Every structure is written in C-alpha cells, then in structure tokens.
Amino acid sequence: MSPRYARRRAALAAGVALCALALALVARSLGASHRGGASPRPPRAGTLRVALAPPRPPAPRSEPPQRAVAKVLAYTPFVKEGGERGRDIALTFDDGPGPYTPGVLAVLEQMHVHATFFEIGAMLRYFSASTLRELRDGDVIGDHTETHPALALLRAKQQREELFEQIARIELLGGPRPYLFRPPYGSFDATTMRELRKLHLLMVLWSVDTEDYLQPGVATIVQRALAGAHPGAIILMHDAGGTRTQTIAALPIIIQRLRARGFDLVTIPQLLHDDPPPPGQPLPSSLSGD
Numbered sequence: 001m002s003p004r005y006a007r008r009r010a011a012l013a014a015g016v017a018l019c020a021l022a023l024a025l026v027a028r029s030l031g032a033s034h035r036g037g038a039s040p041r042p043p044r045a046g047t048l049r050v051a052l053a054p055p056r057p058p059a060p061r062s063e064p065p066q067r068a069v070a071k072v073l074a075y076t077p078f079v080k081e082g083g084e085r086g087r088d089i090a091l092t093f094d095d096g097p098g099p100y101t102p103g104v105l106a107v108l109e110q111m112h113v114h115a116t117f118f119e120i121g122a123m124l125r126y127f128s129a130s131t132l133r134e135l136r137d138g139d140v141i142g143d144h145t146e147t148h149p150a151l152a153l154l155r156a157k158q159q160r161e162e163l164f165e166q167i168a169r170i171e172l173l174g175g176p177r178p179y180l181f182r183p184p185y186g187s188f189d190a191t192t193m194r195e196l197r198k199l200h201l202l203m204v205l206w207s208v209d210t211e212d213y214l215q216p217g218v219a220t221i222v223q224r225a226l227a228g229a230h231p232g233a234i235i236l237m238h239d240a241g242g243t244r245t246q247t248i249a250a251l252p253i254i255i256q257r258l259r260a261r262g263f264d265l266v267t268i269p270q271l272l273h274d275d276p277p278p279p280g281q282p283l284p285s286s287l288s289g290d
Contacts (some may be wrong), residue, residue: 006099043103048208065140065269069179072272073202075279077193082232086140086275089233089263090255091115092206094144094182095213097127098240103248111255116268117122117145118182121166123240128173135175139230140267142180143167143201148241168197178278182205182267186284193283202230204268205284206236212247213238227258232275234268 072079082088093104096119108115117140124131134141145151146165167178181201183192188203196203208228212221225235228252233269235254237247255265266274 016242021186022116035243055245058138065267065273066176066179068276069202070200070271072276073200076277076281077196078203078205078283079234079268079277080284081207081234082271082277083275084231086231087263087287088231088266088271088274089229089235089258090268090271091235091237091265092118092182092204092268093237093239093242094118094184095120095123095148096239097123097130098244099127100244100248101130101239102133103128104129104239104244104251105137107141107248107251107255109137111252113255113265114267114270115265116138116140116180116204117239118142119166120144120148121146121169122148122242124169124173127240131170131173131175137170140180141170141175141178142182142204142268143170143178144182145184148184150185151183151192152187152189153243156191156195160198161196163199163201204234206234208233208235210235210237212244212249212250213241215243215246216278218246218250221246222253222257225250225254228260229261229263231263232271232277234271240256 073242082090091113093115094117096104096117107113114137117131118137119131131132131141143163143166145162146169147162149162151159152161157261163181169177179201181196182204186205193203207230208225210221210224221237225237228235237251238244239247258265
C-alpha cells in the first residue's frame with residue numbers, strides 16, 4: 001500500500017474511533033441498547049418498527065466466498081446474473097446502511113434468508129451498527145463507493161478514491177475486504193473497469209430492477225420482482241436512500257412466493273459457486289438504477 005493510502009486509512013481509522021466513542025456516550029445517556037439495529041439518529045414518527053429475530057444460521061458454502069468470486073473474475077469482469085441450470089436467486093440491496101436497514105434485516109432474519117448489501121462508505125459514519133449486524137448474520141457486503149457518485153463522470157483518481165475509501169471503512173469495522181462492487185446509477189466506463197481490475201473487484205449488475213426507490217407501491221415492487229424471477233436472477237432493491245417502508249412490506253411476500261416457485265435465495269458468492277454465468281457475455285453500455 002502506498003504511503004498516501006496508508007495515511008488515508010489512518011485518518012479513516014481515527015474518524016471511526018471518534019464515531020464509536022460518540023455512539024457509546026449516546027447509548028449510555030439513553031440507558032438502553034439495541035442488538036445491532038440502533039442508529040445515532042432517533043427514528044422519525046411513523047417509522048416502521050419490525051421485531052428482531054435470532055441470527056440466521058450460517059449460509060451453506062462448500063468453499064470460501066472469495067474463491068467462488070475469484071473463479072468468475074478470472075474470465076469476466078462483471079456479472080448481471082448467474083447460470084440457468086440451478087434454482088438460485090440472489091436478493092441484493094443498495095445504498096445502505098440507513099435508518100430502514102434494521103427493518104430489512106429483521107425480515108431476512110425471520111425468514112432465514114441471506115442477502116448481499118452494496119453499501120455506501122459515508123453512511124457507515126451513522127449506521128455502522130447495521131453493517132456489523134449484517135456481518136454477524138452472514139450476509140455479504142459489497143462496495144457501492146464512498147459517496148454514491150456517477151463514476152463515469154469522474155476522473156481515474158476520483159474513481160479510485162471512491163472505491164478504496166469504502167473498502168477501508170469496511171475493513172476498519174472488522175469486516176472482510178469487499179470483493180464485489182455495484183456502480184451507483186449503473187454508471188461506469190473503461191476507467192472504472194481498469195480501477196476494478198487493480199482492486200480485484202467483480203462488478204455485480206442486476207437482471208431485475210424493482211425500482212423500489214421510486215416507492216411505486218408494495219404490490220408493484222412484488223410484481224416486478226416476481227415477473228423477472230428466473231434461475232440465476234439478481235434482484236435489485238434498496239435498504240436506504242429514502243423511505244423504505246414499502247420495500248420492507250414487500251420483502252416477505254417476495255421471499256414467500258419465490259420459495260413457492262422452488263427457488264433458493266442466496267448471496268452473490270453462493271450464486272456464483274452453485275451456477276456461475278457462462279463466459280463471453282457482452283458488457284452492457286449503460287444501465288438505469290440508483
């Protein structure tokens with residue numbers, strides 16, 4: 001690691017330590033604690049509260065998740081879905097952690113589902129407790145940049161910093177180094193692909209966009225998720241970036257109906273291990289998303 005990035009990592013470590021101290025003082029003053037879903041900001045009136053459940057059992061794996069990703073990364077720099085021979089579908093959530101992440105996690109815990117979260121580094125300043133909860137639950141955390149910019153509009157140095165700083169924050173929390181990446185807004189270019197290669201990150205796109213960030217209604221979110229369901233599908237949803245009560249309400253229905261169709265709900269690494277995509281898929285030029 002270069003001296004410059006070593007200094008940046010040290011600065012981030014100091015910032016994380018200060019935030020941890022501040023959160024501890026707030027928790028002591030309130031005289032209560034949460035198992036992992038608390039945030040330093042009190043919820044607004046009307047915020048959906050979901051009861052907590054015991055941690056999910058570990059996700060079944062026959063090899064380390066990094067190895068499954070590395071095998072796919074050896075022949076393609078991106079994936080948008082898995083193969084079509086199995087029955088796996090991956091649920092993914094962007095833009096967290098945030099005030100609604102505990103609600104999403106409670107549903108996943110109650111229904112014994114593991115998912116993949118693409119997180120924004122800057123959000124960890126306020127909601128790192130949810131990230132720690134995801135790690136304890138056995139979910140997978142990917143890189144969604146530090147501040148959620150459209151990467152194609154940035155220079156190489158700026159893109160590199162956006163990718164690296166999020167990685168550093170996850171590592172400083174004690175989590176494994178992210179090896180998956182999702183571009184905010186689906187925005188990337190040739191520079192992005194070069195920077196991802198240097199950092200050994202696999203870009204994970206999606207085959208189903210529920211557009212839940214537009215808050216189209218619970219029934220519409222469910223319908224979009226189910227309409228695009230097929231073996232190897234990667235479903236895009238959001239646990240932060242706005243009000244996510246509709247997503248939380250739709251999630252158990254989506255899980256129940258996908259299971260009724262015989263699908264297994266897994267993380268991205270498990271999907272790639274069980275039924276990786278075939279080589280030679282063309283890289284999309286652009287995508288919509290959030």
